[in-house]
Amino acid sequence: MADGGGEKILKTAEDGGQGGVVTAEEAAQLRRRIAELESEIERLRRRGQGEGNHGVLPVVVATTVDLSRVDTSIFSHVTSFLGTSRELLNLALTCKAFGWRQPVSTLNWSLVEEVARQTVCSRATDDEMSCLPQYVVTGATTWLSILHRHGHLLVFDVLLGGYIEHVNGDKTAVCMKGGYFCSSVAVSSGYVMRSGAHYAEFLITGEPYIGIVRPMPGLDTSAYQEGDFCFIGDDDLYAVFLFQRSDDWGDSDVHECDFSCDDGTLSFTAWEENAIDEISNYEWVGMESCQSGDTVGMLLNLDEGTLTVYKNNRLLGMMKDGLSGPYCWYVNLFKHQTGTDAVSINRGTHPNSDGATSA
Missing domain, CATH: 2.60.120.920 (SPRY domain)
Structure with a gap:
């Protein structure tokens, strides 16, 4: 059908439109744009091959990781690079595996708490440890709060x-x-x-x-x-x-x-x-x-x-x-x-x- 010298094509939701029609001229412009993009992709692919042998990157598929199978010592070592109580707190809030107490382990606190405890013990001298509050199993005082306090030992409170x-x-x-x-x-x-x-x-x-x-x-x-x-x-x-x-x-x-x-x-x-x-x-x-x-x-x-x-x-x-x-x-x-x-x-x-x- 002709209308004003240009063929009208129905826009669908799959075309990314909001309903209505596009003219044959608009369709031709889209096809030209697609051809330009395909040409640009081919040019970049060839340039990449000229700089080295680049294989196609594998597709990463999201999977569920059973963190309970990760050795605590490995986790503690990796997490220790966070260093500050604020960073460890943010990690603890990401999921229960990090911030929740581990009932199946020998620890009475979470993995993040264990990292905080190890960090305090590695940084504080014996004299400083004697000035820190004792850990309370009920949670009134946590190793995270002790780590934070160790970083701010001297304040006029x-x-x-x-x-x-x-x-x-x-x-x-x-x-x-x-x-x-x-x-x-x-x-x-x-x-x-x-x-x-x-x-x-x-x-x-x-x-x-x-x-x-x-x-x-x-x-x-x-x-x-x-x-x-x-x-x-x-x-x-x-x-x-x-x-x-x-x-x-x-x-x-x-x-x-x-x-x-x-x-x-x-x-x-x-x-x-x-x-x-x-x-x-x-x-x-x-x-x-x-x-x-x-x-x-x-x-x-x-x-x-x-x-x-x-x-x-x-x-x-x-x-x-x-x-x-x-x-x-x-x-x-x-x-x-x-x-x-x-x-x-x-x-x-x-x-x-x-x-x-x-x-």
Whole structure:
């Protein structure tokens, strides 16, 4: 049939159309286009043959793989290259074979959990392992969360006082806010040092105090979110602190010890009212003041009971001995007329590493 000089052909769904007709001219254009594509394919095939002998790629057919037949050690080795807790979590969410507990195996956790456990054990030193939470079979604490925590061991997770905050949500850094002549505290309470040697670095702004304090997990931190707060100098709080005492504190009566970035002096306390062994702004051999931009390094060696101070990777000296029992890193910040204190904490690298844990 002729219509306007061109034959009309019915479009079907198989032709990729939406119904209707195409003219003979449109059909001819399609045929020419197909011929051009076939010619281009032939040209590319010949060029490929000229560059080498290329066989036809095999067709890949999707099949179901029985992951239970894959050796756990092989899976663990391959998966270990993922490395981070986030990547392992994503893998665990892909299917039950990876993220679900394996009832037929000797493990009480999933394949991904086993990889996380092996990763933690291969990366952490003995001293770091002693600071990590114990695995709880009920799942309250998982190896994935421990792996994540190992990558972020040093954070200021407890803030005490109403004038302190994290810097842009970064828990490794804190700064002061609010009015003048205010005092607040930040503690790395999640990393409790009980034995061995531990090293941390603190990048400072202003004149903060940097040191160690007893872990007090039972302390009602919500009660100290307003006003000033300090671990030394406020006798009214000493009874509250000592109420948190546990047997592992040992015989040492040094429950808080700090270094003043203002003049380099030492302070420490036993948290006893009017105690004669409470020392503030004590001069010691090696003391030296610091300024904004300096990095203060601290080495706590609980095998020897000492706290040693470094400034910009340079040894100042052993500041305090007679230490025993558990401690956490902490900083005491102030806001005063001369400026506002800020500190960031980092695992760092011990300048004269002799087996100290960089955390």
